[in-house]
Amino acid sequence: MSISGRMLAFFAVLAGMVGLGLSNLGVKELAVSAKGGDPVSGREIYVNTCIRCHGIDGKGALGIKLVPPPADLTSLGVQSRLDGTLFRRIHEGKPNTAMGAWKHALSDEEIWDVLAYVRTLGVESGGQP
Numbered sequence: 001m002s003i004s005g006r007m008l009a010f011f012a013v014l015a016g017m018v019g020l021g022l023s024n025l026g027v028k029e030l031a032v033s034a035k036g037g038d039p040v041s042g043r044e045i046y047v048n049t050c051i052r053c054h055g056i057d058g059k060g061a062l063g064i065k066l067v068p069p070p071a072d073l074t075s076l077g078v079q080s081r082l083d084g085t086l087f088r089r090i091h092e093g094k095p096n097t098a099m100g101a102w103k104h105a106l107s108d109e110e111i112w113d114v115l116a117y118v119r120t121l122g123v124e125s126g127g128q129p
Helices: 003-022 040-053 081-094 108-124
Strands: none
Touching: 040 081, 081 108
16 A cells, blocks of 8 residues: 555545544435445445454454454444445444544545445454354
8 A cells, every 4th residue: 555545544544533423424324225235336345444453254353352342243233234224334433543544545435335345344254244
């Protein structure tokens, strides 16, 4: 990854962490389904943004000691959540964790694409999509 790509990722995470306290402001109703997302495009975004914490297989990156640890994206706990819930988690982040809001770095369409790819991780691991 180039330095500019790393800086963009750093500022996106930083912006997400700053926005954690604003988690319910301005989020429109989520009537769109992740089934409209493109998992191929989502994989590319995942590799460039999510893989650092969630790992190549979605089960968490080795060697990263985050507290609490990143969610296992292949788990039934994640895969059984509604698409809108997962979209909101990516869009708004999760308070008191390293999961920042990605709404400033990714468009809604890109978030749906990532979500479509995350759903494939559950299928690959035998989890429930």
